[in-house]
Amino acid sequence: MSVRVQDLTRTFRKGKGWRPKGDQVTALDGLTLHVPEHEVHGLLGPNGAGKTTLCKILSTILLPTSGTAEVLGHDVVSGAAEIRRHVGIVFGGERGLYGKLTARQTLRYWAALHLLPDARAKERTDALLTRLGLADKADDLVETFSRGMKQRVHLARGLIGDPKLILFDEPTTGMDPVAARDFRELITELRDEGRTILITTHDMDEAEEVCDRVTLIDNGRVLATETPRGLAEMSGLHRWVEAETTLDVTGIPGVVGTETRNGLLRVKTTDDRAARAVLDFLLDNGVRSVHAVPPRLEDVYLDLIGRRGMEV
Amino acid sequence: MRDQLRVLKHGLIASWTMYSAYQTWRLWTFTWLSRLLIQACFYALIGRMLGSQQQVDYLLIGNVVAVMAIDATVVILISVGERQSGTLALMVAAPSTHLTVYLGKGLVNLGSGVAASTTAFLVLPPLFGVRLPWPEAALVPLMILVVGVSCYCYGTCVASFVLGFPSARWLALNVSYLVLMTFCGVNVPTSFWPDWLRAITSVLPMTHGLAAIRAFIAEAPASTVLGQLALEVCVGAGWLAVAAMSFTRMVRRGRRDGSIEFGG
Numbered sequence: 001m002s003v004r005v006q007d008l009t010r011t012f013r014k015g016k017g018w019r020p021k022g023d024q025v026t027a028l029d030g031l032t033l034h035v036p037e038h039e040v041h042g043l044l045g046p047n048g049a050g051k052t053t054l055c056k057i058l059s060t061i062l063l064p065t066s067g068t069a070e071v072l073g074h075d076v077v078s079g080a081a082e083i084r085r086h087v088g089i090v091f092g093g094e095r096g097l098y099g100k101l102t103a104r105q106t107l108r109y110w111a112a113l114h115l116l117p118d119a120r121a122k123e124r125t126d127a128l129l130t131r132l133g134l135a136d137k138a139d140d141l142v143e144t145f146s147r148g149m150k151q152r153v154h155l156a157r158g159l160i161g162d163p164k165l166i167l168f169d170e171p172t173t174g175m176d177p178v179a180a181r182d183f184r185e186l187i188t189e190l191r192d193e194g195r196t197i198l199i200t201t202h203d204m205d206e207a208e209e210v211c212d213r214v215t216l217i218d219n220g221r222v223l224a225t226e227t228p229r230g231l232a233e234m235s236g237l238h239r240w241v242e243a244e245t246t247l248d249v250t251g252i253p254g255v256v257g258t259e260t261r262n263g264l265l266r267v268k269t270t271d272d273r274a275a276r277a278v279l280d281f282l283l284d285n286g287v288r289s290v291h292a293v294p295p296r297l298e299d300v301y302l303d304l305i306g307r308r309g310m311e312v
Numbered sequence: 313m314r315d316q317l318r319v320l321k322h323g324l325i326a327s328w329t330m331y332s333a334y335q336t337w338r339l340w341t342f343t344w345l346s347r348l349l350i351q352a353c354f355y356a357l358i359g360r361m362l363g364s365q366q367q368v369d370y371l372l373i374g375n376v377v378a379v380m381a382i383d384a385t386v387v388i389l390i391s392v393g394e395r396q397s398g399t400l401a402l403m404v405a406a407p408s409t410h411l412t413v414y415l416g417k418g419l420v421n422l423g424s425g426v427a428a429s430t431t432a433f434l435v436l437p438p439l440f441g442v443r444l445p446w447p448e449a450a451l452v453p454l455m456i457l458v459v460g461v462s463c464y465c466y467g468t469c470v471a472s473f474v475l476g477f478p479s480a481r482w483l484a485l486n487v488s489y490l491v492l493m494t495f496c497g498v499n500v501p502t503s504f505w506p507d508w509l510r511a512i513t514s515v516l517p518m519t520h521g522l523a524a525i526r527a528f529i530a531e532a533p534a535s536t537v538l539g540q541l542a543l544e545v546c547v548g549a550g551w552l553a554v555a556a557m558s559f560t561r562m563v564r565r566g567r568r569d570g571s572i573e574f575g576g
Binding site: 081087089091100109110112114117 | 403
């Protein structure tokens with residue numbers, strides 16, 4: 001097991017200074033999560049749900065208030081030094097980089113901080129620069145890079161220590177669609193190399209595409225952990241059937257509503273059985289352009305967490 | 313140990329790269345170095361106003377060594393810079409020792425300070441009629457280096473505290489430097505201070521190193537010079553030990569109170 005979190009609680013006191021005296025805030029509230037090796041695991045939830053707090057605890061920069069968290073078999077409190085050798089951190093945005101260093105210098109610097117011998121550091125630096133498409137710009141200052149390229153430097157930095165577990169905290173923030181697609185491919189490659197990946201994101205499409213399993217978190221608690229598809233199946237949300245037809249299907253049992261957009265009939269049904277009945281009816285009546293649409297992860301997210309998840 | 317030396321080396325390379333992006337040798341010479349030289353001249357001129365060559369000698373040598381302390385304590389700002397650039401969390405989450413990283417990244421400033429102080433030592437004494445025992449005086453830059461390292465350890469220690477209070481960084485830098493300027497025998501002999509204050513100055517950097525340099529220039533016995541230098545080394549080592557403990561403590565506190573942020 002790469003990550004084993006049991007009844008993890010983290011509270012903060014609001015306010016600034018040596019001893020803040022504000023109200024106590026619970027960021028994690030008895031959270032339990034198990035992530036096996038070689039899994040891409042998504043953490044989904046609204047802002048303030050506790051995703052980043054969990055990542056900070058797993059990366060050993062924050063202590064839990066109670067409960068236990070183990071990373072690669074080491075406790076985050078007593079085994080922090082061992083964990084740090086095997087965990088990489090990647091966060092989105094432009095912070096966390098030195099603008100006046102080149103991409104190569106950045107990687108060599110962080111390689112030293114990850115205690116890589118010089119020969120190994122050079123080898124990994126060259127390999128990562130090539131892999132992430134930075135070889136041509138390796139000796140350019142990071143401050144001259146586009147946002148997408150800076151994100152690639154972040155990725156390379158996170159991978160320089162050859163980590164077994166990589167924590168991605170909203171890594172595609174600010175990426176253009178092409179860079180985001182490349183990033184998703186990279187995640188799959190990293191998983192195939194035997195690494196475990198924990199990724200926090202607001203991007204449901206991204207989570208659905210790259211994650212083997214996702215955990216929905218809200219108010220510091222786990223709402224559900226499942227595969228993206230399994231979560232949708234479990235959710236009991238309505239199934240939709242779409243077809244190019246003008247036929248009336250409202251009399252079929254299980255149909256709860258219909259709507260027509262641009263000649264496309266969308267039929268809302270209560271469950272799979274009702275969706276099947278609608279499909280059969282349409283096919284029997286000669287409709288050929290027809291398909292059932294399962295609920296998407298975003299639908300499940302909105303159903304479980306509500307639209308406040310989109311609030312910033 | 314080799315790992316830590318490598319961290320030190322790459323910290324130095326990274327900080328030199330960043331430093332040289334802002335600082336050229338011309339800029340350093342005509343802004344930074346000249347500012348430090350003028351400061352030393354200012355105090356030497358006070359000695360001249362007092363009408364005593366002995367005062368000129370005392371003030372000039374004191375300030376020639378003291379200008380190095382400004383650079384050596386700039387490491388205080390570097391600690392906050394890591395927080396501002398969002399690299400502090402990455403640094404804490406890396407397996408290397410935090411103190412080594414900071415020490416490596418401030419070495420450029422230590423080098424700048426020693427270079428400025430050495431230049432001042434070579435250029436200013438002839439202008440103010442301060443006689444030096446050449447060729448033995450060529451050893452003084454080495455003593456300045458010892459004092460610089462000691463001041464650097466002191467600055468690193470203060471930096472470890474400032475890590476928890478980033479808004480106090482400029483105050484901490486100025487107070488740290490001014491404490492050395494005021495109490496360590498730069499302008500006023502330590503014998504001027506009451507016993508309790510003199511006891512404090514004996515554990516501050518520069519006090520013994522500066523005394524060693526003054527004794528060396530006055531051609532005092534080697535045992536006196538070496539004894540003071542040994543004390544300076546001990547003081548530096550003491551500050552380094554406190555810095556190591558303090559860094560560990562500040563990181564532990566940051567982990568406890570959540571003040572180490574991802575990306576900031």
